[in-house]
Amino acid sequence: MAHTIIISIIALGATGLTGVVAARDEVQTAHLTFRAVSSPETYRLAVRADGKPVKTGHDALNVSHIDAPDYLARALCKFQTSREVKLSTTVAKDGVTQQVVLDPPQPVLTVRCQGQCVYTYGACYDTNNQPVGPCCNGLCVATRCRPWNLGHP
Structure with a gap:
């Protein structure tokens, strides 16, 4: 009887560990909203954090802020632009959503995210x-x- 209980506890522990490892190996998705500098125009993009570049398809829209409500985009994503850009972070007016700030505002050509948060x-x-x-x-x-x-x- 004691051996059955010990084996059950070990099996439950191993199952729990497998779940943790699987969760750590799961690829996250960054849900980003790109905001134009001089208009209310925006576009959304879901980027899997697998290291592969994703084209934005908005090569003419000057972006000033990128909302990143569910992913640490400033640290874990690379934003390809046509010119040099300085990236910083801020919290949106809602007091919750973090944003990546582009200075100077410019089109984002591709986004590549990798890593977990x-x-x-x-x-x-x-x-x-x-x-x-x-x-x-x-x-x-x-x-x-x-x-x-x-x-x-």
């Missing part, structure tokens, strides 16, 4: 107190990724 309310640290990865949209507080607007509407 931890979704909001996911664990920032594993059971050995080692960092799991950066938060996709927010910051790590008390072992969990929290949204930028902590406690504020």
